[in-house]
Structures are given as C-alpha cells and as structure tokens.
Amino acid sequence: MNTEQPKKELSAIKGTKDILPQEARLWQIAEAAAKEIFELYGYRELRAPVIEPTELFEKGTGASSDIVTKEMYTFTDKGGRSVTLRPEYTPSVVRAIIEHRLDLQPQPLRFYYIGPMFRYDKPQKGRYRQFHQIDIEVFGEKDPAVDAEIVEMAHRLLRQLGVENVTTMVNSVGCKKCRPAYGAELRKAAAAVKDRLCPDCQRKAELNPLRIFDCKIETCREVASNFPKITDFLCAECQEHFQEFLGYLDFYGIPYRVDPTLVRGLDYYTKTAFEIVAEHLGAQNAICGGGRYDDMVREFGGPDLCGIGFAMGLERLLSVAKIEPPKKSFVYFAYLGEEAKKQSIATARYLRSEGIECLVEFKDRGMKAHFSRANKIGADWVLIIGEDELAKGKFQLKDMIDSKQYEGTAEELAKIILLKDKKGIKSREE
Numbered sequence: 001m002n003t004e005q006p007k008k009e010l011s012a013i014k015g016t017k018d019i020l021p022q023e024a025r026l027w028q029i030a031e032a033a034a035k036e037i038f039e040l041y042g043y044r045e046l047r048a049p050v051i052e053p054t055e056l057f058e059k060g061t062g063a064s065s066d067i068v069t070k071e072m073y074t075f076t077d078k079g080g081r082s083v084t085l086r087p088e089y090t091p092s093v094v095r096a097i098i099e100h101r102l103d104l105q106p107q108p109l110r111f112y113y114i115g116p117m118f119r120y121d122k123p124q125k126g127r128y129r130q131f132h133q134i135d136i137e138v139f140g141e142k143d144p145a146v147d148a149e150i151v152e153m154a155h156r157l158l159r160q161l162g163v164e165n166v167t168t169m170v171n172s173v174g175c176k177k178c179r180p181a182y183g184a185e186l187r188k189a190a191a192a193v194k195d196r197l198c199p200d201c202q203r204k205a206e207l208n209p210l211r212i213f214d215c216k217i218e219t220c221r222e223v224a225s226n227f228p229k230i231t232d233f234l235c236a237e238c239q240e241h242f243q244e245f246l247g248y249l250d251f252y253g254i255p256y257r258v259d260p261t262l263v264r265g266l267d268y269y270t271k272t273a274f275e276i277v278a279e280h281l282g283a284q285n286a287i288c289g290g291g292r293y294d295d296m297v298r299e300f301g302g303p304d305l306c307g308i309g310f311a312m313g314l315e316r317l318l319s320v321a322k323i324e325p326p327k328k329s330f331v332y333f334a335y336l337g338e339e340a341k342k343q344s345i346a347t348a349r350y351l352r353s354e355g356i357e358c359l360v361e362f363k364d365r366g367m368k369a370h371f372s373r374a375n376k377i378g379a380d381w382v383l384i385i386g387e388d389e390l391a392k393g394k395f396q397l398k399d400m401i402d403s404k405q406y407e408g409t410a411e412e413l414a415k416i417i418l419l420k421d422k423k424g425i426k427s428r429e430e
C-alpha cells in the first residue's frame, strides 16, 4: 500500500474546499429545507449552466461592480469565445427567460436554484472562490408585497435551520428617474473628499460613486457616512414603494433596520435592496442579499418584466445554522461462509427495498471480527447468518444498543427494525 502523503500541488485550489460526507449531510438537509419551503411559495427549480458568455455578467452584474472588474473567472475557450464561470445567478435566469420566452407564461414567474458560484476574491473566513448560493427570483410582480414576501421566506428558511441573531437591513436605491440627481450630488461630495479615500474608492468616485459605500476600509466608511443619503432623493414612486414594503414587513412582524448606505455590490438594483446579516460572523457577515431589478430584462432586449430576488451563501448559512442530522440506523451483516454470504446479499437486497440501510462487506471474517467491525463503524443492528440460520431460514438480529436479540425471517426482522426506527428509540448517537 502506498502510504505517502499526496504532494502539495494535488490539494484543492485556494479558496475552494471539499465537502466531506459528515458535512455533506448538513448541506443536504439545508438544501432540502430550502427546496421544500420555496415550493410552498410556488417556486420551481430552473437550472442554468455554470459557464456563460462573459458579456452576460459584464452587462447584467455591471461593468463598474467589483465582481466584474476584479473577480471573474474568465477564459477563452477552444472556440475562441470568452466564457465566464458564473459569479452569481441572477443574469443567467434573465438570459434563460429571454431565450426560452418564459415571459409568455402566466406571471409572476418564480424560480429557485442551488449551486456553485465563482469569484476570484481574496479568500478568508466566510469568503471562498467557489461558494454556493441558494437563489430565488420572481418576475412580473410589481407589488411591494412580494418584496416583503421574499424576505419573509428567507426568514422562514433561517428559522427552520435554527439560525438566530440575524438583522435585516433594508434600503431603497431608487430608480432610473431619481438616481441621476442623487448620483450627481454624490459625485460632488466624493470629489470634495477624494484625497481621504483609498485609491480604489478614488477611482469609484469618478466611475460610480455609489460603489464607495461597499468599501470595507474604515476611513472610507467614515467618509461615506457623511455623504448624501439616497433616501432623501427618492422620487414619489420609489418613496411609496419603499414605505409599502416596510409596511408589509411590519405586517409580517419582521424586525428590520433601514440603512441608507446599503447599496449592494451589484449594479442592477432598483428600489428595494436588503441584506440579512448574522452576528458572530465577522467581516463576511451577510448570509443573504437581494433586491429588485426592474430594468434588467428589458436592458437585455427582453420584454418589460420587473424582477426581484435574493441569494443566500450556503457556507455562511451553515456556519450559523443549528442542524441536527436525523438519526438513521443501519444493519451490518455478520455471516460465515460462501452460502451465508449469498444469503446476506439477498437479504440486504430485500431490506433495502423496505427502506432499510444495509452494509454487506466482503472481507472474509470470523464472527468475532464481524462484531468488532460492526462496533467500530457504529452499526445499530447486526444480522447474523451462520450455518444454523441457513438451515432454519431464520436469522438472528442483534440490537447493538440494548443487546436484545431477535430471531425471524427477513420479513419479520424488517418489521422489528422499522418499528423501532419509527419510534426513534434507536441510535448510536442517543
């Protein structure tokens, strides 16, 4: 056997990680909960490819966003086309709607998706280069009630996964009508204090001063806190939308904090923007972010279809979730000889068809070795098949927790296992 450690260059790429079976169980539970909840609200899964044409994100996510300017995994494929590993999901859904004319279906349209996203940012706690999002999008619903409904849906999922101590930050970033006047004021304010901003923000001051609010550098944050606030510039329509949104949040009983500096790092938002942040997560504390983007479909040449959605980061979500994996029991087969081995295979096949997890191992072992193996791997039951059992057509089933032993046919033993499992009285972890 080769016991040499794998060479360093064979480890996972920086900012990516393996999700090993024990952890993957938690992922499965979170993903199943999300799917179940989204379906309850009428969402259906839409799966788009991991790679997309680069221009989809340049145009959709936004040319001045950090994601597009610094963080995209972009390369030229063998056909000479520039492709990008998606950094987010929203533009992909918009593309799919236009491509498949989903807008011709009755609206609103509700979609969800769970999968990997890629951003070439500096890896740190809670920030990965391959990370996973739970994403939902709604199209064709202008009513601010839906803005509140998706926030409520996010909260339902968080509650179900035992996430506590979260704060919901909300804002309105205005629309095409009211933002230009605000942008002009902001540009003026940023120009006046340019020398106090970091080099990156100095560039943003000219390109898109709204992005200065995203900067994590303390001095920039302090300077930005004195900038004019978007909420003072909203047009009547945006103002009314925002107030109604807040009213529905009150109606749902969801506590929130209005943060006029919350502009989100993507260029497409209009009106509602929100983030759900978790305590104790440090700098990367946003577990969910989203908002309205009423212009994106039209800007891609599609119909006039408003949109709103959010994405949750699964890694961050799981780092604050309290998930108890369900207790699943399994049967280990202890057999002696070739005949009994075949009988074990057949019996396991039957038990699995009854929904019982079974493990038949093929290493030649004596009975004692079988039991020590069963103990080591935490088997809840051992099904014993020796010569006597073969002759009788009845097997011994040992409960490894209370050491009780039962005799019966495969059908009789299946009933015992299922009954005990159902009552939830069996588990190594108890």
Ligand code: HAM
Residues within 6 Å of the ligand: 087, 088, 089, 090, 119, 121, 126, 127, 128, 129, 131, 132, 133, 135, 136, 137, 265, 266, 286, 287, 288, 289, 290, 291, 292, 308, 309, 310, 311, 312, 313, 314, 315, 316
């Ligand atoms: P976002 O704020 O860029 O929004 O990302 C949403 C969430 O993804 C974040 O709150 C965070 O939990 C997680 N996330 C983002 N980057 C990373 C990373 N490098 N490592 C780990 N987790 C990360 C969007 O992506 C929008 N598409 C959301 C949206 C949907 N807006 C409308 N519809």
